[in-house]
Amino acid sequence: MSASTRADASRERVLQAALRAIASNGYRGSALAAIAADAGLTTAGLLHHFPSKEHLLVAVLAERDRLDGAQFQLAGFQGLAALDRLAELVQHNAMVPGLVQAYTVLMGESVGEDHPAREWFQDRYPRRRANIAAALRAGIESGEIRCEVDCDAVAAQVIAMMDGLQVQWVLNPDLVDMVAVFANFIAGVRRAIAQ
Amino acid sequence: MSASTRADASRERVLQAALRAIASNGYRGSALAAIAADAGLTTAGLLHHFPSKEHLLVAVLAERDRLDGAQFQLAGFQGLAALDRLAELVQHNAMVPGLVQAYTVLMGESVGEDHPAREWFQDRYPRRRANIAAALRAGIESGEIRCEVDCDAVAAQVIAMMDGLQVQWVLNPDLVDMVAVFANFIAGVRRAIAQ
DNA sequence: CGGGTCCGACCGATTGCTCGGTCTCGTTAT
DNA sequence: ATAACGAGACCGAGCAATCGGTCGGACCCG
Numbered sequence: 001m002s003a004s005t006r007a008d009a010s011r012e013r014v015l016q017a018a019l020r021a022i023a024s025n026g027y028r029g030s031a032l033a034a035i036a037a038d039a040g041l042t043t044a045g046l047l048h049h050f051p052s053k054e055h056l057l058v059a060v061l062a063e064r065d066r067l068d069g070a071q072f073q074l075a076g077f078q079g080l081a082a083l084d085r086l087a088e089l090v091q092h093n094a095m096v097p098g099l100v101q102a103y104t105v106l107m108g109e110s111v112g113e114d115h116p117a118r119e120w121f122q123d124r125y126p127r128r129r130a131n132i133a134a135a136l137r138a139g140i141e142s143g144e145i146r147c148e149v150d151c152d153a154v155a156a157q158v159i160a161m162m163d164g165l166q167v168q169w170v171l172n173p174d175l176v177d178m179v180a181v182f183a184n185f186i187a188g189v190r191r192a193i194a195q
Numbered sequence: 196m197s198a199s200t201r202a203d204a205s206r207e208r209v210l211q212a213a214l215r216a217i218a219s220n221g222y223r224g225s226a227l228a229a230i231a232a233d234a235g236l237t238t239a240g241l242l243h244h245f246p247s248k249e250h251l252l253v254a255v256l257a258e259r260d261r262l263d264g265a266q267f268q269l270a271g272f273q274g275l276a277a278l279d280r281l282a283e284l285v286q287h288n289a290m291v292p293g294l295v296q297a298y299t300v301l302m303g304e305s306v307g308e309d310h311p312a313r314e315w316f317q318d319r320y321p322r323r324r325a326n327i328a329a330a331l332r333a334g335i336e337s338g339e340i341r342c343e344v345d346c347d348a349v350a351a352q353v354i355a356m357m358d359g360l361q362v363q364w365v366l367n368p369d370l371v372d373m374v375a376v377f378a379n380f381i382a383g384v385r386r387a388i389a390q
Numbered sequence: 391c392g393g394g395t396c397c398g399a400c401c402g403a404t405t406g407c408t409c410g411g412t413c414t415c416g417t418t419a420t
Numbered sequence: 421a422t423a424a425c426g427a428g429a430c431c432g433a434g435c436a437a438t439c440g441g442t443c444g445g446a447c448c449c450g
Contacts, residue, residue: 023308025310026304030224042432044433046430052406052407053407108300108302108305109304112220113218125363156363156376159363160355162358165355176351188383202447238397243395
């Protein structure tokens, strides 16, 4: 499974350093040399593990996918329980501000035309909307959600609320209680769509 | 007021070009030379009007402030009417995708630590939240909004929804009907907070 | 003519990335 | 057990390209 402990440890340190750098300066603003130094390597050493800066970025995104998959995706929450699960996810995110910041920076940066992360986000949003919408539709079938609810719209709204609040929270952590405001929002959605 | 038409025209073209460039590649990813060429100038010519790249950025943001001020700020909408006004603003934004994209990219980019636009966004969010919250509180006084509504939370939510939907819409315009989904959201908020 | 406007040439710094080489370590042959 | 070997991990130096910004002078309009 894990061939050499040495190489894997270096890779891991590089990924962490890349996350920190992206959180601070974005992808374009981060220098490969700085990331390498932060990970205790030289530029050439880093490039040995990740053949290019873009490869490093997709590795960071893949890591995020891996964590998310283990944490949220597989969980088969349906109906209103899925919404509560999302509130818990926000609560968890509030404890890893660095990761949230890196994700937020990348999200904005990727909107640009030729950004290497654009495709990743472009694929990710429809998938997440579909996941949440499906969970809501399951709630309709089980009778706990009113049948005339526009599940796709609600799914888009929930995701938009998560992203939007993250921006405000990262910019001004002590002025916005992201967890409380999102919980408040979810409570409103529950009230609006529950049978 | 306007000294020479020539210089003002150049300035205007540079601002437009900067907006396009930022929309495509962000602030960090945009080259001064490319912006200048797009505006029909050389780098040195651009630098004659804006002494540094950062000066150009704040000029772009100031322009945004100017437009917003004329379009939304001064209008004294209160209570539920303010929410409808925001829905109209989203409707208007949907017709200028380039501007929305530039704003979205900048928003994410500015989350970084030393970004020159960070302060601008950091000041802007509390101000906008306060504006909307004040409008809602006025609606409470006039009796059209229930008095136990958390105006600050709702204000943060409305702004977060605008920003979050913009991201999804810019990334995938044909998959997300930003105007409709936001209108749907506002309708829900109205239902939740109206007396 | 004179000041505002803009260009061409250039600078120092930094970028992502390559290349040649050194070091370490597990494997294998003896 | 030990020596020889080869693959992987990493470094130092430097590549070409690009970055934001400077400087002196040419153009043009009032």
